[in-house]
Each structure stands twice: as C-alpha cells, then as structure tokens.
Amino acid sequence: MADPRRSEFGDFLRSRREKLTPKAVGLPIVGRRRRTAGLRREEVAELAGIGVDWYIRLEQGRTVSPSVTTIDALARALRLSKAEHGHLRALARDADRRAFARESVPEPLRRLVEGLNQPAYIxxxxxxxxxxxxxxxxxxxxxxLREEDRNSLISMLTNPRSRRLFANWADEAKRMVAQFRATHDLWAGDPAFLELLQRLREGCPEFAGWWGAHDIKSVAGGQKVMNHPKKGQLRFEHASFQANDDPALKLVIYTPV
Structure with missing residues (x-):
C-alpha cells in the first residue's frame, strides 16, 4: 500500500471500531469506565484473533501487509457490511501508482448515449x-456548467440548483459521498482527488461531517424524486452500467416512473 492508502486503511479501521459497542459484539462491560466511545484496540484484536501490536500498526497506517485471512477476520470482528468488507480488501491490495488522468469516451459509446430518449450520461x-x-x-x-464544474459531486453538493431540484437532497448527497469514498480512498493523495475534496469542503457545509464519518456504500440503482422548475415533480428509476471499453467509465440511465 502506498502511504496515503495506508492512512485511509487505518482511518477506516478506527472509524468502524469507534462505531461499535461491547454489547454489539457480545463482550461483557467490565473494568474502568471508557473515556471514548467504541471498542478498544485490544478488543478488536482479540475478536479478530490477531496480536494487539499488529492491529495497532494497521490502525496507525504503518508499513504492514495484512493477508486476506487477516482482512476477513477484521471484517468479521468489526461487523463490516459487504461493501465495507470489499473496501477494506481493496485498500489492502497494491496501489495503482499512476497519476489520475481524465478519461475519454469512445465515439460509439458517445453516440449511444446521445441517441437515447431517457436521461443518460457517462x-x-x-x-x-x-x-x-x-x-x-x-x-x-x-x-x-463550466467544464471544471461538470462533476457529479460538485454539481450535487455545491450547486444551489441541485438543492432545489432533489426532493430529498440531504439523503441523496450523503449517500453519494459514502459511495464516492470507496473510490477516493484508492486514489488517496492524488492531486486531482485532493483538489476535488477541497472544492467540496469549501462549497458544501455538510460535506466535512459526512466525509469524517468515513461511511462506505456500494453504488446501486434506486429511485429519485425531483422538483423541476418547469416540468414539475419528476420521479425516476436509475441504474448504472460499467463500460467494457474502459471499466473506469460508468453509464447512468434514468427511466421515468
């Protein structure tokens, strides 16, 4: 793991540990009063069947390489969801050290999107x-939008129009942040991602709290309700698809309900 990813790995472990209680994992509450919420490091290590010093090194983001068995044991100990477990595994893999570069869309895929009647974008x-x-x-x-503002998160979190458009803006925005976190942590430290985070912190008062929670959600379809200034209330089902041309590209399609 590259240094920023190690830090994200440790931060994620700590955030999940602090959300658990001894009661939630079947541990008796004994000993001195807890000064902070959540499980102690030694309790997580015991539940996972690993050494306390080893666990501390993992949470501190130090140079260690946990095995798949260790990752799975930690996921069970911390009661991780399927999405959180997958995220922990991804962070433990060797990083792609190439700098981020904005993708280009193949012409056949571009024409396909432009030819659809339903709202769609990549x-x-x-x-x-x-x-x-x-x-x-x-x-x-x-x-x-300006070209530099054509980003799903920038548009959703910093554009006043989006706050008016989405009927459940806070829920939608918070969910998007948790979904994006899974991608960001794999690119932690990359200048393009750091720039994006800075813009979100400056443009959305709620963002810092949502980001600090370190929640992880998988991308999934669902419904959205919008209050359009000209079209009135709109209800859509949406789904996303990964492109075979480039797995980094995601096609999103909205279908009216």
Missing part, C-alpha cells in the same frame, strides 16, 4: 461528467 473514475444527452441536459442542465 462519468469517469473521479465522477467527472464526460458525456450526456439532451434528455439529461433538460433535467440537470449539464451544458450550462
């Missing part, structure tokens, strides 16, 4: 909005 690994069609522009007004 995002890259950093959630930059790379291609969209007229139906999507009618709803989200991507074409009115």
């Amino acid at each position: 995002t890259g690994r950093r959630w930059d909005i790379l291609v969209w069609n007229k139906a999507a522009d009618d709803i989200f007004a991507f074409g009115r």
Whole structure:
C-alpha cells in the first residue's frame, strides 16, 4: 500500500471500531469506565484473533501487509457490511501508482448515449461528467456548467440548483459521498482527488461531517424524486452500467416512473 492508502486503511479501521459497542459484539462491560466511545484496540484484536501490536500498526497506517485471512477476520470482528468488507480488501491490495488522468469516451459509446430518449450520461473514475444527452441536459442542465464544474459531486453538493431540484437532497448527497469514498480512498493523495475534496469542503457545509464519518456504500440503482422548475415533480428509476471499453467509465440511465 502506498502511504496515503495506508492512512485511509487505518482511518477506516478506527472509524468502524469507534462505531461499535461491547454489547454489539457480545463482550461483557467490565473494568474502568471508557473515556471514548467504541471498542478498544485490544478488543478488536482479540475478536479478530490477531496480536494487539499488529492491529495497532494497521490502525496507525504503518508499513504492514495484512493477508486476506487477516482482512476477513477484521471484517468479521468489526461487523463490516459487504461493501465495507470489499473496501477494506481493496485498500489492502497494491496501489495503482499512476497519476489520475481524465478519461475519454469512445465515439460509439458517445453516440449511444446521445441517441437515447431517457436521461443518460457517462462519468469517469473521479465522477467527472464526460458525456450526456439532451434528455439529461433538460433535467440537470449539464451544458450550462463550466467544464471544471461538470462533476457529479460538485454539481450535487455545491450547486444551489441541485438543492432545489432533489426532493430529498440531504439523503441523496450523503449517500453519494459514502459511495464516492470507496473510490477516493484508492486514489488517496492524488492531486486531482485532493483538489476535488477541497472544492467540496469549501462549497458544501455538510460535506466535512459526512466525509469524517468515513461511511462506505456500494453504488446501486434506486429511485429519485425531483422538483423541476418547469416540468414539475419528476420521479425516476436509475441504474448504472460499467463500460467494457474502459471499466473506469460508468453509464447512468434514468427511466421515468
């Protein structure tokens, strides 16, 4: 693991440990009063069947290489969800040390999106909005944004129009932050991702608290309700698809309900 990823690995362990209680994992509450919430490091180590010093090194982000068996034991000890378990495994793998570069969309895929009647767009690994069609522009007004603002997170969290558009803006925005966290941590320390985080901190008062919670959610389809200034209330089902041309590209399609 590269240094920033080790730090994210340790921060994630600590955040999950602090959210658990002895009662939640079946441990008796004995001994001196706890000064902080959550499990103690030695309790997590015991539950996972590993040494306390080893666990401390992991949580401190020091140069250690946990095995898959150790990762799985920690996931069980910390009661991680499937998405959180997968995230922990991904962080433990060797990092891709290439600097981030904005993706390009192959022409056949671009034409496919532009030819769809339903709102559709393509995002890259950093959630930059790379291609969209007229139906999507009618709803989200991507074409009115500056190029540097064409990013799903920037648009959702810092654009006042989005706060008015989405009926459940706070829930939607918080969910997106938890989904993006899984991607960000794999690119921790990359200048492009650091720049994005800085813009989100400056442009969204709620972001720092959501980010500090270190929640992880998998990307999944669902429904969105929007209050469009001209079209009235809109309800969509949405789903996303990974492109075979480039796994970094994600096609998002909205279907009216």
